Amino acid sequence: MTTPSVPRRRLGRTVGTVAAAVIGIAFAFPLLWVLTSSLRPGNDIFSYLSPLSIGSFLPIHADPASYGALVHSDFGRAILNSIVVSLVTVVFGLLFSAMAAFGLSAIKFRGQGVLFGIVVLSFLIPFDAISIPLADLFRDVNLQNTYLGLILPGIGNGLAIFLMRQFFLAIPTEIVEAARMDGLGWWGVFTRIYLPLSKPTLVGAGMTLFLFQWQAYMWPLLIGTEPSKQLAPIALANMRGQFTVDFGQVFAGSLVLTVIPLVLILVFQRHYTQSLASTGTKD
Amino acid sequence: MTTVTKTKETVAPQRKAKRPLWMRLRQSPAAAALLFLAPGLLFLVVLRIAPAVSAVASSLFHYSLLRDTTSFVGFDNYATLFRDSDFHQAVLVTLLFNVIINPLQIAVSLALAVLLNQKLAGVRFWRALVFLPIAVPPAVSAVVWDVAFQPNGLINAFLRVFGLPAQPFLTSGSQALWSIMILCSWIGVGYWMMFLISGLNDIPTSLYEASTLDGAGAWKRFWYITFPMLRRPLAFVLVADTVSNFLVFAPVQILTNGGPENATNLAMFDIYRRAFTLGNMNLAQAEVVLLMLVTLVVVAVQFRLLRSKE
Structure with missing residues (x-):
């Protein structure tokens, strides 16, 4: 046996722990800075940066004024828009994707492969790349600056269908056949058997749909230009592009835009990472 | 449930011919x-x-x-693009960006995945800290790092502590592209690490136990077990990461507008600029088609990578 000696292993573990701690703190550090800066109204953050000290990063003398101001600015409205657009996308996206996945897995029929091919093809086409031609088509039918125009592209999500199909395929067909024999219709099989069994994958696909909309930048930039229809990332970018920038508000907005998906990811982390990881690592 | 599975054989296609259509x-x-x-x-x-x-x-x-x-006009738009010096610059910048950022992000994600998958004190917490930025939308990352990169911003404040001169970052032709790589990697690395950690957990521990008995050191174990067993997730991460980095847009549009002197004119921004600033939609569409082709080629390579061994 040539396992490393105990002291050497202990040393390795200590070095590893120190490295893990330093890296972890380095990654989270900018977020701490965002939090602290969001509690320093106006351009106060710059005076805290020279000279640099521990106090530059700790929220001492915290003043939440920027959050109050944010509520009454264009950004407040934009955050509401983002929430509405993302939630509606999740509800309809989950329903239609789950239905499609059901049609591609629970029921066997000729030509299924071709239809699944459409799903695969659609998620191989990167959305950002086609958003300029799509925006052109949307303008032709007057969908610019409408909630419908902002929501629709998020609902058709090939990846969500793919994720759920993978999961549905693992449900034994005997259950379906037995339920059919008992007189349960396909809709019943879908809502009473498949959906209740699929909570983890529904959460994973729901997160995929939510984050797609929440993080979108190109599409809302192309289609939601009117202030009343701006989404939060656009409003944030505009805030930073103004002639006089209120950095306290920019950071407060950044924090709000980050905390909402962060809480969801942390709550659903296990489901989310599992279902995503299954796209790449398994067949 | 066991009582119903008995009546399996009667799926009834034979009776339906008599019924109305x-x-x-x-x-x-x-x-x-x-x-x-x-x-x-x-x-x-x-x-x-x-x-x-x-x-x-x-x-x-x-x-x-x-x-x-x-x-x-047939392929005239493509011919025009291939003669256009801005397009040349966009291709060059996009390739340079990808040649650097993809290997870098994947190497860092892999190293972090291996490190943060060890049994270390508080490792779940450190891992969560690396995860945190994956919640940050690209536009937010751009805006936050913009302030950090300011002449009187966070990074220069750090440099000053170490007695280093202030850097121009986003306003410098040689530093702007690197600055964008940093803000993309901050939110990207933890995300890709997640896939690799899940791949690491799928490797049977018996392989490691056997090789330890055979006297293999840590490096040998990584090279002969971890690396080959991670082929699938690595190939997936490589492709998904490459595709997403070919499509980087928000940081360029928010921070540099492709400048200074086209140094950050990545393909997606070049398309956007052609469509809306220059108003030549047909040329923009030709470039969209080229970008789609490139991403499809990248994905096709993935399928080959995944298939070649099975």
Whole structure:
């Protein structure tokens, strides 16, 4: 046996722990800075940066004024828009994707492969790349600056269908056949058997749909230009592009835009990472 | 549930010939499946495939503002692009960006995945800290790092502590692209690490135990067990990461507008600029088609990578 000696292993573990701690703190550090800066109204953050000290990063003398101001600015409205657009996308996206996945897995029929091919093809086409031609088509039918125009592209999500199909395929067909024999219709099989069994994958696909909309930048930039229809990332970018920038508000907005998906990811982390990881690592 | 599985054999296709057509259709599994598929597929066809086809079609036409007519020009738009020096610059910048950022992000994600998958004190917490930035939307990362990169911002404040001179970052032709790589990697690395950690956990521990008995050191174990067993997740991460980095847009549009002197004119921004600043939609569509082709080639390579061994 040539396992490393105990002291050497202990040393390795200590070095590893120190490295893990330093890296972890380095990654989270900018977020701490965002939090602290969001509690320093106006351009106060710059005076805290020279000279640099521990106090530059700790929220001492915290003043939440920027959050109050944010509520009454264009950004407040934009955050509401983002929430509405993302939630509606999740509800309809989950329903239609789950239905499609059901049609591609629970029921066997000729030509299924071709239809699944459409799903695969659609998620191989990167959305950002086609958003300029799509925006052109949307303008032709007057969908610019409408909630419908902002929501629709998020609902058709090939990846969500793919994720759920993978999961549905693992449900034994005997259950379906037995339920059919008992007189349960396909809709019943879908809502009473498949959906209740699929909570983890529904959460994973729901997160995929939510984050797609929440993080979108190109599409809302192309289609939601009117202030009343701006989404939060656009409003944030505009805030930073103004002639006089209120950095306290920019950071407060950044924090709000980050905390909402962060809480969801942390709550659903296990489901989310599992279902995503299954796209790449398994067949 | 055990009582119902007995009556399995009576799936009844033989009786349906006598029924009227609509009833047969109602009974047919294909019709039921199509009803379930219809809304989802309709969305995909209209919102993903139709615009791709429309980009291809539109790239073959030319719209003349003077005469307000659209005429078929074949591959002229592509020829124009290939002669255009801004397009050359965009291709060059996009390639340079990807040649650097993809290996870098994947090497860092892999190293972090291996490190943070060890049994270390508080490792779950450190891992969570690396995860945190994956919640940050690209536009937010751009805005936050913009302030950090300011002449009197966070990074220069750090440099000053170490007695180093202030750097221009986003306003420098040689530093702007690197600055964008940093803000993309901050939110990207933890995300890709997640896939690799899940791949690491799928490797049977018995392999490691056996190799330890055989006297293999840590490096040998990584090279002969971890690396080959991670092939699938690595290939996936490589492709997904490459595709997403070919499409970087928000940081460029928010921070540099492709500048200074086109140094950050990545392909997506070049397309956007052509469509809206220069107003040449047909040329933009031709570039969209080229970008789609590049990403499809990257994905095709992935399928080869994944298949070659099985």
